[in-house]
Amino acid sequence: MRAVGAARSRDLGRAPGRRAPRSRLLLGLLALVCLALLVLAFLPLPYVIMGPGPATNTLGTTADGKPLISVPKDKDHPASGVLSFTTVSVRGGPGGTVTAYDLLGAWAAGHRAIVPEEQVFPRGMTGEDVKRENAAEMSLSQEDAIVVAQRALGMTVPETVTVGAVPQGSPAAGKLQVGDRLLRIGDRPVTGSVMLRSAIQSYAEGQSVPLAVGRAGAEQQVSVPVRVVDGRKLVGVGLKVAYALPVKVTIDAGDVGGPSAGLMFSLGVYDRLTPGELTGGQRIAGTGTMAPDGTVGPIGGIQQKLVGARSAGAQWFLAPAGNCSEVTGHVPDGLRVVRVQSFQQALKDVEQIAAGTASALPTCS
Incomplete structure (x- = not known):
């Protein structure tokens, strides 16, 4: 019995010695896992997370209580309806950081899109570049929206068209200069950018377009x-x-x-310059670029904007026809989407929504 007991004692005494290397290995692996998790927490990844942003009523006021759209008092017709432009929150990109944990959280939260950074921001763009570009696009969007609304009211809005840039290697290089005012194309006066672009389409490839320009106070x-x-x-x-x-x-x-609020700006300006309530008390949101000729163009992040609009209480949503393929199957409950292609169509749609006769309006389905 003692011999057996002694043998057992010796076996027990050697066991910790045999397990010690395994314990150190497990501790090492645990340390590596912790280090990897720590790296993942701070390692930036080339992705952008797009989520629902706030919806802002164009007929409302800014944070300091001033009207979002300001018009002269003698032309103003204050409106109390809701015509909201929608936005997308963007995380990542130039000046931002997205980690694996962020991507996991976005996936779990839903209503968010994870896209490669290069699909949203050109390679090499800085955070300051993004701010400048967004500000320029917003300014142009507002100007075009104001022009479209005033022309829809029968106002004459003259245009002066000049050369803003002449890219190297373009057909106009060495012929036109920045600052040239475009006066005539052939024998037709240039009345606007839309007219000029349309007129150019009547010429054949390789054919020369005769242009009269104002340069240094003289016509050339x-x-x-x-x-x-x-x-x-x-x-x-x-x-x-x-x-x-x-x-x-x-x-x-x-x-x-960005340029995507153009449609809703144009409707807001039109409402402020006309008597009565354009919305009829309905809560309407939407998105879409606005061209000077009144064409509504597609935008990015439509699915997130739908969610943001509904969260803000919108019942109707005006969506560019060019985004319909992204809308189908992603409309939140309680939101009715109307497909629009132009300002005039959107205006008629809003009037029908206000009148309660919108059952036959075109949708994206």
């Missing part, structure tokens, strides 16, 4: 060949347009940037 004649890019004819210049607005209107959208 130039001839620029037409080039076809992506199926569209152009002479290779960037245009700069200045409007002479008959009624001064200003829009204060705060720190929101």
